[in-house]
Amino acid sequence: MTPDTRPAAPQPHAPAESQDTAPGYAAAQAAYDAAQQDTTMVQCLAPDGSVVREDLLPEPETRLELYRQMRRARHFDERGWVLYRQGRLGVFPPFGGMEASQVGTAAALTKDDWLFPTYRDTGAALTLGLPIARTLAYWRTSPHGWHMPADLKVLPFYIPIATQYPQAVGAALAERRQGTRNVAMAFIGDGGSSEGDFHEALNFAGALNAPCVFILQNNGWAISVPTRAQTRATDLSRRADGYGIPGVRVDGNDALATYHVTREAVERARSGGGPTLIETVTYRVKPHTVADDPSRYRSEADTASWDAKDPVTRLRTHLLNAGLMTEAREAELLAEIAAEFEAALAEADSYPEPTPAEILDHVFAEPTPQLKKQRAEILAEHAAPNQKEQA
């Protein structure tokens, strides 16, 4: 009988002291945890919704719009789970709990600016106008999800980690060379900030003075590996220091704060002041994807403390307390959002399935002789059933 060589199932992370006795690890953990309580983070609203910085409050209509976009994003996330369980959506990475980090930042752009989202940044893409139907189609693995609207400069979700960063530098530089004031915003996670492309891009953007806004969403996890195990650094915004560009740390669950700091960074970029790195300190309360089981690597206690910091609840409390929104108005808003989503779902349902030969479309402007030959092979192999019978 062959011995069982399968690795033991991983256990949830124990407290750092017992998990790893390497010198310095416990200290690093403590330093990281302390940094998460950092009071120097830019914050506008406290977790309970009370105003911390009156001077940073955006206009009332902006606050309402940020709330509307966050609710749209959350609705997508929540309905996405249901659709996944019903077999009507493929595996997708949820982002619920990170809405302030995605919406507050993207809302600082206009449609003339570039947005380079990762696979978890649906909230950012929707904010700038990516159609819900296309986004659903994307996570249904339909080529209809690959059709990007002509009036938007939102790029397809980046699946490889960090490759979008140097590309954002190129798009930003091209805008500058063509004499516009448009900027490029790129998203990344704490995990992605270990990749070489992240560091190369920050350096290029600084050296070439590219109008970029780099959003580093520190959500605490790279799938199963906590941030504290990915790096000895406790304040990821300081990675900007190595490249001579401004680094800003902001409460990533406070949409008014993320909006404020991003507006400043966008303005700086537009006016020729170059790139900024913004670390939004948030938390991935959801699994990595809907198919992931986080109980294999973290405990409920890890996420519980973040429920009290929920970004949607925080802004909602503020809007109600400030008299900017009534519960009746909110109910109307939620009904509008639900109706918008269901209409988009119906549109996505109406997209036809791709035909076999479509896999060879759009490789080059003109198909090569090789592609033409391969298309003929596919067509012969996958002829319509009635054609097959005739053959």
Add this chain to the structure above:
Amino acid sequence: MTATATPTGHTGATKTMTMVAAINDALDIALAADDAVHIFGEDVGVMGGVFRATDGLQARYGEERVFDTPLAEAAIVGMGIGMSLAGLKPVAEIQFAGFLYPALDQILSHLGRYRHRTRSRYHLPMVIRAPYGGGVHTPEQHADSPEAILAHTPGVKVVIPSTPADAKGLLLSAINDPDPVFFFEAIKLYRSMKEDVPTGDYRVPIGKARMVTEGDDVTVICYGGMVEVAQKAAAAAAQAGIGVEVIDLRTLVPMDTDTIITSVAKTGRAVIVTEAPRTAGFHSEIAAVIAEEAIEHLRAPIVRVTGFDAPYPPFTAVEDVYRPNPLRVAKAIRQVMDY
């Protein structure tokens, strides 16, 4: 005899040039013709490139159109992708083909896929130039031939010229191509030959092979730095009464299969010459296509004359053991004749 490509868009006037001068001329013409063209890479600005391919261009077109980057190949290619997305035509130089590897994530994950995964909403009219190949006793890791890696990547074209005129004509076609093109320049050929190169906006179409010599007995298929090697072997064979048809592929993607198959159907013998490692090289793709489409014409097994399955050796004394030379090609020609 030498058949030349049909020139398009030039006046008929020519000027004698080396390959590196022809490349410089093409870049100059592209920069002058289109403000979207931007050239960048390591040392391409003030210095004009380690091989001087971009010599004088920054002075002529300014520091915004021709500029030096920090040393990071992934970011050079990634930035070029972003510039293409935003409407520019980037022409990036990777200092040596063997230094391309840090950029493979950008190339394999994005450069070849962008048109496909946006259904042509975006396309990347980017050119990546890189000196490649051996034969000039470069230090370690300066003589790689990684063309098969790129040819195996859907969505990118691969062009490798073997003469100054072709270098100019193909480079101008590459810069004006709507899709990404790798343009590998044989280091050995940069200054070793001169020929009359058409002046002005001269184009050689991508995807058409060049018949270098015609003959009835053996087809030798090659590209880039191996063309002159094959030509010498063909000349020697001609002395022995063997007619060799040397085909310069010029373009690996898309490959001009018709020219290869037509020739092999005539000669019944095929020798393929590259300086890349043997296993899974582009020569193997050529051999497979011949086997699939012309096996009934073959009078002898296909022979590949290539580098070996070891890293390219920097040892001056034995470099020529690795890199095919006319004697090895002549031996292969004799082998298929004697089969």
